[in-house]
Amino acid sequence: MTTMRELIAELPEQLRWAAEMAPPDMPFADEALIVGMGGSGVAGDVAAVFAEAHGRRVTVHKSYGLPGWAVAARPLVIGVSHSGNTEETLSAVEATITEGLPVGATATGGTLIDLAEEYGIPHVLIPAGPQPRAAMGRLSGAVLRLLESAGVVGATATELLEAAQVVEGLLGGDAQQQAEELAEALSGRITVVYGATGIAATAAGRWKTQINENSKAPAYWSAFPELNHNELVGWTAHPGLGAESVGVVFLSDADDDERIGRRALLTRELMKGVAVAGEVTSQGEGVLARLFSLVVVGDLVSVALAEKAGVDPVPVVVIEELKKRLAE
Ligand code: PA5
Numbered sequence: 001m002t003t004m005r006e007l008i009a010e011l012p013e014q015l016r017w018a019a020e021m022a023p024p025d026m027p028f029a030d031e032a033l034i035v036g037m038g039g040s041g042v043a044g045d046v047a048a049v050f051a052e053a054h055g056r057r058v059t060v061h062k063s064y065g066l067p068g069w070a071v072a073a074r075p076l077v078i079g080v081s082h083s084g085n086t087e088e089t090l091s092a093v094e095a096t097i098t099e100g101l102p103v104g105a106t107a108t109g110g111t112l113i114d115l116a117e118e119y120g121i122p123h124v125l126i127p128a129g130p131q132p133r134a135a136m137g138r139l140s141g142a143v144l145r146l147l148e149s150a151g152v153v154g155a156t157a158t159e160l161l162e163a164a165q166v167v168e169g170l171l172g173g174d175a176q177q178q179a180e181e182l183a184e185a186l187s188g189r190i191t192v193v194y195g196a197t198g199i200a201a202t203a204a205g206r207w208k209t210q211i212n213e214n215s216k217a218p219a220y221w222s223a224f225p226e227l228n229h230n231e232l233v234g235w236t237a238h239p240g241l242g243a244e245s246v247g248v249v250f251l252s253d254a255d256d257d258e259r260i261g262r263r264a265l266l267t268r269e270l271m272k273g274v275a276v277a278g279e280v281t282s283q284g285e286g287v288l289a290r291l292f293s294l295v296v297v298g299d300l301v302s303v304a305l306a307e308k309a310g311v312d313p314v315p316v317v318v319i320e321e322l323k324k325r326l327a328e
Contacts, residue, residue, distance in 0.1 A: 004214055008300060014141065014289075018140070019123070026150035027150060032077070032150065034048070035080070035092035038086075038209070042139075042205070043142070046136075052152060058147065066092055078143055080106050082131075090112060094115070102150075104122050109125070109128070111119055122149075122275070124146060130314060132317070178280070182280075187308045192216070192220050193219065195252065196252070199287065199294070206295050206298055207251070213302075213312075216306065225259075235271050248276060248277060250278075251281075253281075256282065
């Protein structure tokens with residue numbers, strides 16, 4: 001049985017796989033909508049950040065059907081589902097087919113690939129793996145390569161390869177130690193992750209879901225600058241909660257606006273008494289390297305927290321139980 005640590009160590013290889021594979025031809029599109037949930041839907045978040053940084057528009061939809069604007073705007077819709085059987089994602093792809101919008105897909109198999117074959121939808125078949133969230137490099141890379149093939153974004157391979165190299169360096173370097181120290185500070189507490197809208201906030205969202213699923217623990221995230229307009233006040237009335245039950249992690253990206261850096265500093269000053277577990281800064285040049293450099297530290301923290309709590313990071317029995325009950 002592959003451990004979650006071994007799966008995390010596969011991230012560079014997954015990013016290289018994506019950089020080197022040949023995506024199918026796609027219909028030309030100006031903008032795209034990525035439909036997917038959970039450990040697969042995060043590939044849409046990655047694509048949205050990448051596209052935005054390169055001046056293009058990719059939107060993410062994490063629910064049934066299509067958002068109200070999509071039928072008129074006619075974006076390229078890409079369905080992403082590791083299992084290929086997620087009901088919200090299938091519902092969105094079926095609505096896309098019904099509306100006659102351009103569509104692509106990526107999955108390891110399941111109904112999504114059956115639909116793709118039946119309707120001649122261009123798709124990328126992902127090698128099977130134990131958990132969607134442990135296939136983030138492949139899923140994100142496949143979505144990016146499909147978007148590139150459609151002309152929604154420019155070339156992605158160079159950035160994917162740089163991300164692989166930066167993540168590899170971190171895994172073989174000080175990220176493990178950094179993650180252990182953060183996990184020590186966060187253990188037994190509710191993790192709260194802050195990062196600025198864009199790369200750091202996307203990574204913060206991934207930290208949250210990895211701590212939920214790998215560490216089996218509650219975690220939350222918020223984005224600068226919005227959190228300065230509400231959440232900051234929320235640390236006031238119950239100082240004991242912030243001091244004893246919570247650990248806050250600040251993520252920053254080298255490209256954050258300097259006004260964001262100032263906000264983060266002042267926020268820490270004004271949150272006095274709230275336990276700050278630490279901070280992590282992105283590494284690398286390209287958007288993907290910077291994003292995955294933050295993601296990989298969070299992945300390692302989530303596993304270290306699982307080990308401290310004595311839980312197995314790999315299975316997500318509750319999600320499987322919910323899906324089973326919904327299907328009854
Ligand atoms: O981590 C998980 O298992 C979930 O978040 C799944 O990714 C989510 O339920 C969607 O399933 P799939 O990735 O197979 O589409």
